Structures are given as structure tokens and as C-alpha cells.
Amino acid sequence: MAISLGACVGCGGAGPLGVTVAAALQFFAASQCLLDEPYPKQADVANSSRYDFIIVGGGTGGSALAARLAERHQFQVLLVEAGGDPPVEGIIPGFRSVLKESPYDWNFTTIDDGFSSQALEGHHEKQPRGKMLGGSGTINDMVYARGYPADYDEWADIVGDTWNWTNVLPYFMKTEHMTDRRIAENEELMKLHGLNGEIEVSGADNFDKSTIQFLKAFEEMGLEIVDDMTNPHKIGAGRFSHTIRDGRRDSTLTAMLNKVQTGNLHVLKDTFVTKILIENDTAVGVEAFLNDQQFYFYAEKEVIVTAGTFNTAKLLMLSGIGPKDHLQEVGIDVVQDLPVGENLHDHVMVLYFLAADSGTCSYNESTRLFEVIKYLHDATGALSYSDSMGAYLPQSADTPNLPHFAMYPTCAPVGQLTIEACTGGIGYTAENCEKIVEANQYSEIIPLPVVLLKPKSRGIVKLASADPLDDPMIYSGTFDNEEDLEGFPEAVKFALSLVNTTYFKEKGTRIIDLTPEECKTLPELDMIKCHVVHFATSAWHSVGTAALGGVLDAELRVRGLRALRVADASVMPRVVRGNTNAPVVMIAEKAADFIKDTYGLGNEIA
Template identity: 90%
Template sequence: MSVMLGACAGCGSSGPLGAMVATALQFFAASQCLLSEPYPKQADVANGSSFDFIIVGGGTGGSALAARLAERHQFQVLLVEAGGDPPVEGIIPGFRSVLKESPYDWNFTTIDDGFSSQGLAGHHEKQPRGKMLGGSGTINDMVYARGYPTDYNEWADIVGDSWNWTNVLPYFMKTEHMTDRKIADNEELMKLHGVDGEIEVSGAATYDKSTIKFLKAFEELGLEIVDDMTNPHKIGAGRFSHTIRDGRRDSTLTAMLNKVQTGNLHVLKDTFVTKILIENDTAVGIQAFLNDKEYYFYADKEVIVTAGTFNTAKLLMLSGIGPKDHLEEVGIDVVQDLPVGENLHDHVMVLYFLATESGTCSYNESTKLFEVIKYLHDATGALSYSDSMGAYLPQNADTPNLPYFAMYPTCVPVGQLTVDACTTAIGYTAENCAKIVAENAYSEIIPLPVVLLKPKSRGMVRLASTNPLDDPMIYSGTFDNEEDLEGFPEAVKFALSLVNTTYFKEMGTRIIDLTPEECKKLSELDMIKCHVVKFATSAWHSVGTAALGGVLDAQLRVRGLAALRVADASVMPRVVRGNTNAPVVMIAEKAARFIKDAYGLDNEIP
């Protein structure tokens, strides 16, 4: 649904449209310096080399942790990433969706469970994950969210007070450079934000017309408009802050890893780690493939896995760390019997679609080419920022400022959707996508996700075989606990009531009915639940497969083993109420602190 770099509608045509495309291409050819990044060079290291620390996975957590450890000149750090450098699209905020289902994506999907998501193509949920430096932080929507104090206090109940809200907040602030004016100009809000960190957290350069309309509609429905969507004391509807700097994506890769110039950080790209080497219950190194050759690298101090919720679980199990029964079933010697791969869960998202008269979307087909030119000229315009918004609903009146459901409406201009784009972006069947595309031929489309933020259901990750090249088997467990369905009818009805607000009613807004026939025979509440089960999908925030308190101790160390830690989304025992990128940065900062403490090094955060 985003403008795609290289999309050539109008290429070769005559008239103004063809001229605009030609001009855009000329600007692109001349602007490679503008769109380049100083990514780390490929390390030249010999097979069998030793380092103090080996970090497996150069995504959000790995990039941050490598940069922090490299601050200490006495540490030799090896960072190993299965992918390479991001393409140009990874820099431009407006192209945030185009790398999904590309070679820069692991392209994971869940296993068909015969129950949930049966309305989706292949009866499975898409699970895009970045396969490049920056990882999923290079393909995400750049939303800056933290979750809420209750989320971290739940972690503390499981694993200890070092993970409660009071003790994690300084690690959010450490990396944060807040410039979003609606927050930065508020002295009270700024008590919870940082200004000296590496990653810029900014506000939109301009406000999209659609965002303004959505906010007014939610206010009409009784939600308070809030300036800071990370405010732990007040929820409602508002604009998100985003990790964007000067019209470019900002992340632990661009703001931290790319800035390391100490000479003690060695980065191996396009290097696929297949096993953690363990001797006498101690991690001593890794086995990896590079240029179709097998390599061994050794860690004098520690191996830290930051490969993400799915690949971390897979690598640990390939290394003999996981559930004894499963490892024996696939023929792997058990090194440590731990619940690796268990506790998988995610925010559960169900998309509804509204059709409305033209006038709500900020941009259309005729303006997007101009926006490409504007961005390539001076990194401004619609492609340089994001103005996404959300609306939070509490679970009940007893917790009015604790979100339980979220809604994230967007706007698709007339004629922009195709069946292929629809099936790729959201995973719907061609039949259902054709219904949406038919409406889009003459109407704007409002995708309206309704998202459960605190699911009780749990799935799992398992090995498909002992072949490290096989994708992990991902069992979503969506609605494994029926209690997760209970709140959906009320949340869905609230979301769809947008059509009855003043502006959207005037625009003739209507619901596109995709409800399966078998659901229509039921009562209203059961019909909504039936629809939700059929169309449930991931919000791409999966966590929990190497959880604190189960697989890990309070300092992110794998239980029963020495010199092995994990520092990515897999460590979350329970998912936070919000996007998971910023919490993963916090986790990496905590890991750096634990490691520096272990080796007697001071740190500025007490």
C-alpha cells in the first residue's frame, strides 16, 4: 500500500506523467550520495579467529548491543548477520512496506492449524522479518512505542525487580533523542523522555489530512486526544512519534552501528550461523557458513544471540538447547532441557475495510510521482515522514488508562490497490482482495485494523528438521485460549462506528462486507467472533520463545549454561501493549549493562 521505488506506471508514456517519471529517475541517478549510508565493511577475519564477544544477528538488538560493547576498546566484538546491507528502500520512510516479501525478508509464515486464519490465503499468517543489517528495524513502520508500566511490572513479577517499569525507563531514555515538538515542548511529558540518545524520535513534518479526520472522528466517539502515545498515565487517540531523522529512517543500525569507528568491531555479513558451540556447559563459539564454506569462530567471554523471536529459538534448538522431547524427536543431542520455542505469542490483528468517497486521503496517484521527485531533490515531502496514528481502548472502567485493544486506520487513494498488492500486503485470498479492489476502483479504502494487545493464547516454534536451512515451524496458537475472543465484539463495533461520525457519514462511508457465509448465520456477537477467527493475523510483534524466567535468568543468561545470553524480542515473557522495536532497544541496552557489570566496567546508569 506504499509507493514502491521503481514502480514504473507511466514509464515510456508521453505527456506530463511520463516526463515526471523521467525526471524522477534522473534525480534518483544523481542522488545516490543522498540515499547512501556508511554501513560497516565486511570484516576480514580468518577461520578459527577468537573474539571477546560474538553477537549472532545484526538486527535491532544486535546492532545496539554491538555498538555498546564496541565502546570499550578492550573488547573485540564480532557481529554476524545472515543478510547484507539494506537497499535504498530501507532508508526512505515512505517506502516502509516495500521490502516485505523480498529477498530482504525471511518470509516466514505460520503453520495452518485448521482453525484460525482460515480466511487468509494458504490458511496461514505472514510473519515478515528483516534479513539484513538492521533486521526488522529496517522494514518496520518506525513507530516509537514502549508499552506500559504494568507490562514491565508483570515481567518483574516473573523474574525480578530489575525489569520493573522504574528500572527499564532509564534504558529507554538512554538511546532516545526526542524532537517531536508536541512532546518536547511539554515539560511534564519530557520527564519520561531522553534528549541525548542516538536515535531520533520525531514528529511528522506535516499532518496528513486523513489523520486529522480520523482523530476528529475518534474524539467524537468519546476518546481523549493525547499528545504522547507513550504516556504511561493517559490513553486515547493520537499521532505516534517515529524514529525518523532528516527525512530518513533512524534505527540502531543507522544511529549506532554505522557510527562505530573504534576498530574493535568486526561485522560479517551474508554469514549464516548454524550452531552455537558448547563445551562443558559453556558457550565457546559458533559454526557458520560464509561463501558456501564452513567457518568456526570462538568467544573468549560470551556468545549473545540476537537473531529474533523465530531464528533465536531455531538456533538454540539446533544447538541442543530446548525441550528434551522435541530435540530427541528430531535427533539432536540434548545439551540443556529448557522451554525454548514455547510461549510464542503476538498481538492479534483483524482487518476491516471501509469504502468512502474521495477526499479523505492526503495523496493520490497523480501526486505520488511529484512526491518522489521532491524526496529525491531534498529529502522532504510525503516520503520523508510518517503521520500514522492510533486509538487505544481500555479493557474495562477499572483500568481506564491501560490499553487492551488498538485501532490503526489508514487511507488508500482511489485506484491504488491491485489484487496482487492486496494479497502480498495483507495475505487475503484473491477472492476477497478482488472485492476490496472493486470498491477501490471508485472509492477510497480505509483499512481499519482492530488489534488485541494482551493475548492469553500461546503458540510455539519447532524445528522442521536438523537442516539449518529449513525454516522454523511456527504454530501461532491464535485463539488457543478462547478468552482472547471475548473483547473483540465490543472493540469491532466501536471501530466500525467510525462510519456514523459526522465527517465519515457525510462522505457516505460504508463497511465492505467480507464476512464469510457460515458466520452470517450466527447471532451478532458470535458472527463477529466467527469473522475474527477467520481473518485473524499477526501484527508482526511476536515474542516470548526464549523468555525471561523460563529460558533465561534475570540477566538474560541461558539457564544452566555459562557465557550464553539472548537479547531480542524472544526474551519478553509477555508482550508489551505496543510496538516492540523500542522495547528491544531497551533490552539490548540492559544486556550491555549486564555484560559490562560482569567484567567490572562502570556504566553511567546506576
């Protein structure tokens, strides 16, 4: 889930008060120490210094792994992050969309393929990724999702049973502190959840009016309402649980890394790793730039890369690990010929927009400053929580509890949207944004994403050159397998039938027609497919570029090399049916146990 145009009350970029409110919030929060967070201090390091482990990337996976390894006092751990500490907006749930397209974002985009996403500005998909401690876990929507048993059983078919559902479930539960009352008070559901983990998984105490109406509408459309959207045995429509604690974002950074008090963890921020040093087929350290100076750091035991789907692939290839032909093409000596960068894929999202008479959205312009004051006073109110919801459609009648498409409606009040927010946040062309913003002058807008959860299409990440400062080249591959289009017409028609439900019909809800001219003369099903291809974008859950079974063995070790592992979303050989943050935490937890096993320190989970 990625689009939340209506989710941020008074946040930057979402309305005319955005910049003023954000600046005021920063000022008051700083003066009151309301949002203080004990981020790790910058390590005092010497060139050529040595550690047991070097972890490259302080995002979701890196923060979790560093915290777990630091629990063993005999290990000296260096965590290297290209960004710095998050700003105060990174803590506030209601500001979850503000940091995208900022200096705290790598601001990646895909390459125009001349086929898909042609209705988007520049004909490319935005790929926001966090560039700071916490990584994308500091800019995401905080949705707690795991995927489904079939997802991990697919992994097991590729690389072995250590990755099947039975064996990954305890690692989800290990980090989880479940407080969502809909789940925590249900004995059967709690058999699948943890109570003693570091990261709080909570439910909103306040229910947005829009969420209530969406759930009623989906129930009227025939979907079952479920209490636990991670339930592996039942799908339908329901509220998500979120990683939020006491009105603040909770993550592997805030709940784990920031809590490390031992002296054996060393965190380097604003430090850009440019190469993994490899000698005799063994990773021995990294080359990095800090304060415009070149440093070398050495690992006595292992280097672990947790830089994310795009930057992990980039760093491996810069280090000579990747497809032989491509490395030679850009002038890099080949260390190990592996399919790094290949197998890139993502959930495919197509946004539709509905316009409705006022009354569905929970907040409007007049309530924004009041909500900011409430948050500054005691971290409550609309900025302190998320009440997002979703609805899942099954893959087939034979698999009624295995989702294939998802819908994530939200609500934007009258007059909230701007051309800049639309072109920036969504990435649509100004022409398309004008139609949405014009409707928003007098109507509430309901963004209605329809998302394919299990695409067969594959893209690739390549190096632009051997220069580490060049962004990776991201070829999405969206709809390169035409089978991905097959289910879209039915899913889209189902989603748009929301306008015919009792409540939304009373609100005069109508579809904003953004259909490209070249699609309008086609038969209905082909017209929908044509529209889908034009408006397809990423759901920001890209995975697979250093996949288990292809680049890595079952214990996340790079094949053919020693002392080098990967532990982030790039390791997923197939994307899970849901948001990828919690699965990355699970991967990091398993990586920690693999490493501890390797050095005779035992497995945390029997």
C-alpha cells in the same frame, strides 16, 4: 501496527507506477549519492579466529548491543549477520512496506492450524522479518512505542525487579533523542523522555488530511486526544512519534552501528550461523557458513544471540538447547532441556475495510511522481515522514489508562490497490481481495485494523528438521485460549462506528462486507467472533520464545549454561501493549550493562 496500504506514495507493489518509480528512485539516488549510508565494511576474518564477544544477528538488538560493547576498546566484538546491507528503500520512510516479501525478508509464515486465519491465502499468517543489517528495524513502520508500566511489572513478577517499569525507563531514555515538538515542548512529558540519545524520535511537521479526520472522528466517538502515545498515565487517540531523522529512517543501525569508528568491531555480513559451540556447559563460539565455506569463530567471553523471535529459537534448538522430547524427535543431542520455542505470542490483528467517497486520503495517483521528485531534491515531501496514528481502548473501567485493544486506520486513494498488493501485503485470498479492489475502483479504502494487545493464547516454534537451512515451523496458537475472543465484538463495533461520525457519514462511508458465509447466520456477537477467527493475522510483534524466567535468568543468561545470553524480542515473557522495536532497543541496552557489570566495567545507569 503493521498494515499501511495507503502509506506509500509511488512505492513498489502499491500501484501501477510502483516498479517504475522504485527503479527511478534507485537510479537517481545512486547517481546523486542522496541516500549514501556508511554501513560497516565486511570484516576480513580467518577461520578459527577469536573475539571477546560474538553477537549473532545484526538486527535491532544486535546493532545496538554491538555498538555499546565496541565503546569499550578492550573488547573485540564480532557481529554476524545472515543478510547484507539494506537497499536504498530501507532508508526512505515512505517506502516502509516495500521490502516485505523481498530477498531482504526471511518470508516466514505460520503453519495452518485448521482453525484460525482460514480466510487468508494458504490459511497461514505472514511473519515478515528483516534479513539484512538493521533487521526488522529496517522494514518496520518506525513507530516509537514502549508499552505500559503494567507490562514491565508483569516481567518483574516473573523474573525480578530489574525489569520493572522504574528500572527499564532509564534505558528507553538513554537511546532516545526526542524532537517531537508536541512532547519536547511539554515539561511534564519530557520527564519520561531522553534528549541526548542516538536515535531521533520525531513528529511529522506535515499532517495528513486522513489523520486529521480520523482524530476528529475518534474524539467525536468519545476518546481523548493525547499528545504522547507513549504516555504511561493517559491513553486515547493521537499521532505516533517515529524514528525518523532529516527525512530518513533512523534505527540502531543508522544511529549506532554505522557510527562506530573504533577498530574493535568486526561485522560479518551474508554469514549464516548454524550452531552455537558448547563445551562443558559453556558457549565457546559459533559455526557459520560464509561464501559456501564452513567457518568456526570463538568467543573468549560470551556468545549473545540477537537473531529474533523465530531464528533465535531455531538456533538455540539446533545447538541442543530446547525441549528434550522435540530435540530427540529431530535427532539433535540435548545439551540443555529448556522451553525454547514455547510461549510464542503476538498481538492479534483483524482488518476491516471501509469504502468512502474521495477527499480523505492525502495523495493520489497524480501526485506520486511529484512527491518522488521532492524527495530526490531535498528529502522532503510525503516520502520523508510518517503521520500514522492510533487509538487505544482500555482493558476495563477499572483500568481506564491501560489499553487492551488498538485501532490503526489508514487511507488508500481511489485506484491504488491491486489484487497482487492485497494478496501479497495482507495475505488475503484472491476472492476477498477482489471485493476490496473492486470497491477501490471508485472509492477510497480505509483499512481499519482492530488489534488485541494482550493475548492469552500461546503458540510454539519448532524445528522442521536438524537441517539449518529449513525454516522454523511456526504454530501461532491464535485463539487457542477462547478468552481472547471475549472483548473483540465490543472493540469491533466501536471501531466500525467510525462510519457514523459526522465527517465519514458525509463521505458516504460504508463497510465492505467480507463476512464468511458460515458466520452470517449466527447471532451478532457470535458472527463477529466467527469473522475475527477467520481473518485473524499477526501484527508482526511476535515475542516470547526464549523468555525471561523460563529460558533465561534475570540478566538474559541461558539457564544452566555459561557465557550465553539472548537479547531480542524472544526474551519478552509477555508482549508489551505496543510496537516492540523500542522495547528491543531497551533490552539491548540492559544487556550491554549486564555484560559490562559482569566484567567489572561498571553500570552505565545508576
